[in-house]
Amino acid sequence: MYRSFVFILSLTLAGISQEEFKSAESCGDCHHDIYQQWQSSMHARSTTQKDPLFQGMYNLAIAETDGMLTGKCIVCHSPMATVFQENDREAIFNQDGITCQFCHGAAEIVAHHSARDMKIDLTTIYSDQPELENTAHPVAHRDYFFRSEFCLPCHAEMKNPVEIEVCSTGNEWREYLKQTGKNCQDCHLLKQDGKVSHLFPGSHQTDIPSGAVEMELAYNTDTQELMISLTNTGAGHAIPTGTPLRMVYLKITAFDSSEKIIWQNWRENPVTEDRGGVFMRLLGDNQGNAPVPPWKASQIIYEQRLLPGKLVNKRYLLPEQGVYEVEVKLIYRFAPKAVLDRLGITDPHLNSERILAQQSMRPGSEAGE
Ligand code: HEC
Ligand code: HEC
Ligand code: HEC
Ligand code: HEC
Ligand code: HEC
Numbered sequence: 001m002y003r004s005f006v007f008i009l010s011l012t013l014a015g016i017s018q019e020e021f022k023s024a025e026s027c028g029d030c031h032h033d034i035y036q037q038w039q040s041s042m043h044a045r046s047t048t049q050k051d052p053l054f055q056g057m058y059n060l061a062i063a064e065t066d067g068m069l070t071g072k073c074i075v076c077h078s079p080m081a082t083v084f085q086e087n088d089r090e091a092i093f094n095q096d097g098i099t100c101q102f103c104h105g106a107a108e109i110v111a112h113h114s115a116r117d118m119k120i121d122l123t124t125i126y127s128d129q130p131e132l133e134n135t136a137h138p139v140a141h142r143d144y145f146f147r148s149e150f151c152l153p154c155h156a157e158m159k160n161p162v163e164i165e166v167c168s169t170g171n172e173w174r175e176y177l178k179q180t181g182k183n184c185q186d187c188h189l190l191k192q193d194g195k196v197s198h199l200f201p202g203s204h205q206t207d208i209p210s211g212a213v214e215m216e217l218a219y220n221t222d223t224q225e226l227m228i229s230l231t232n233t234g235a236g237h238a239i240p241t242g243t244p245l246r247m248v249y250l251k252i253t254a255f256d257s258s259e260k261i262i263w264q265n266w267r268e269n270p271v272t273e274d275r276g277g278v279f280m281r282l283l284g285d286n287q288g289n290a291p292v293p294p295w296k297a298s299q300i301i302y303e304q305r306l307l308p309g310k311l312v313n314k315r316y317l318l319p320e321q322g323v324y325e326v327e328v329k330l331i332y333r334f335a336p337k338a339v340l341d342r343l344g345i346t347d348p349h350l351n352s353e354r355i356l357a358q359q360s361m362r363p364g365s366e367a368g369e
Contacts (some may be wrong), residue, residue, distance in 0.1 A: 056343030079115035250277035
């Protein structure tokens with residue numbers, strides 16, 4: 001303990017020599033499979049070079065704040081910047097994103113506000129495994145690798161300068177923990193052939209079990225109301241969570257018996273036409289413009305998200321005549337189309353609409369479905 005204290009002290013005073021950096025690729029010489037998994041994870045793609053959405057928002061942040069946010073954004077997305085005290089995005093260690101040596105250099109975790117709260121020691125490899133002296137590198141044991149505590153420095157929370165909550169995954173999860181005792185790793189660190197996978201699947205990857213939201217439909221013939229019941233049964237935090245760019249929304253389409261569309265809950269833009277069917281945290285400025293980026297936000301204009309285990313019911317009045325079948329989709333987007341257009345992002349993956357849940361019913365028939 002005493003030794004690591006002295007080490008951390010000298011780290012803060014002098015910084016660490018950049019020659020201590022070992023690239024993920026070099027770890028991959030021996031840990032081949034893990035390197036391959038990491039490479040296709042968002043942890044490897046968290047940089048401006050590899051993530052067009054981060055690049056776009058980062059460049060906008062710098063342009064709109066006279067560079068004030070340069071060091072802020074890079075902290076968690078290229079955390080080696082904090083170790084070597086160098087924010088240059090082109091530095092070889094910053095291009096490695098959330099790299100092996102950062103996570104496995106975590107000698108101590110002191111708080112959950114940013115990657116800075118992980119105290120990094122580059123001379124040893126820390127993991128859940130027992131102490132080990134081998135020819136390749138020393139391995140020391142820490143007991144937090146399978147607990148949320150290890151992920152929360154980067155994933156827990158973020159507030160903007162006027163204290164608007166931008167990200168709150170940590171608090172959402174703490175509520176969930178009371179009911180289930182599950183940690184991030186229970187869902188995001190999958191096992192393959194007895195070894196942990198480094199894919200860390202989330203919304204960009206398809207490996208996470210889909211069907212996190214359960215949807216049920218019911219129709220009231222007296223009131224002509226369609227009731228949509230949604231429950232987040234699969235995630236240990238809100239859906240959506242993380243960056244406030246994410247949006248989830250209902251698309252409801254009513255057809256007549258010749259499959260012609262006779263009604264929809266929105267045509268062009270769910271946020272302006274049917275806000276009640278939108279699940280997101282919508283940030284706005286003083287004048288009420290929304291969405292605005294986090295650094296311009298002075299209020300949360302609207303917030304509705306699917307909290308773990310909580311039932312949400314939405315009612316829609318269908319046309320009195322002619323509805324033969326109604327189809328309901330719950331759709332996920334990485335960012336509003338207007339934001340992607342503004343940033344000039346045409347990447348098909350980032351522009352895609354993913355269906356989280358889907359159901360159809362025939363209001364006329366007794367059995368529904
Ligand atoms: C020269 C080969 C080599 C290189 C390079 C290497 N390792 Fe290892 N590593 C090993 C060996 C051998 C073990 C002992 C356990 C085993 O056989 O898997 C080990 C164990 C580990 C463990 C503990 C898991 C366990 O099974 O005990 C972690 C974590 C780890 N290495 C991470 C890294 C990281 C991060 C890097 C790059 C900074 C790295 N290694 C570079 C060979 C290497
Ligand atoms: C050093 C900071 C840091 C740590 C520690 C960290 N992450 Fe991340 N993680 C990030 C960043 C930054 C991103 C977003 C990268 C991007 O999209 O550009 C991310 C993305 C993710 C995603 C989204 C992947 C997807 O497909 O959408 C998941 C899931 C995730 N991390 C889980 C974890 C878990 C579980 C842990 C703990 C075992 C963890 N992370 C530890 C910084 C971190
Ligand atoms: C406290 C750590 C932290 C800081 C500081 C941080 N981020 Fe992130 N960022 C994350 C994590 C964790 C994720 C993954 C959450 C998710 O997938 O929703 C993420 C995801 C993102 C995404 C989504 C990327 C994608 O491909 O889906 C964007 C864009 C982004 N951050 C931009 C920024 C900008 C711009 C800044 C600076 C103003 C910033 N971040 C500062 C931790 C951080
Ligand atoms: C986001 C943080 C994070 C990153 C980045 C990361 N790891 Fe890990 N790694 C973990 C966690 C969590 C575990 C599971 C607990 C443990 O075994 O320590 C783990 C486990 C391991 C193990 C033991 C595997 C087993 O099945 O027992 C090795 C070896 C390893 N990592 C190597 C690497 C290498 C090599 C890289 C880069 C290519 C890397 N890690 C990147 C968090 C990370
Ligand atoms: C009970 C399982 C479970 C637990 C526990 C859990 N997650 Fe998730 N997480 C999910 C599922 C499922 C999704 C994908 C939801 C969807 O379909 O978009 C997800 C998505 C994410 C994403 C991507 C969000 C986005 O839209 O960009 C991040 C980041 C993430 N989780 C981080 C964490 C962190 C950090 C923890 C711990 C504090 C955690 N998760 C705990 C199941 C879980």
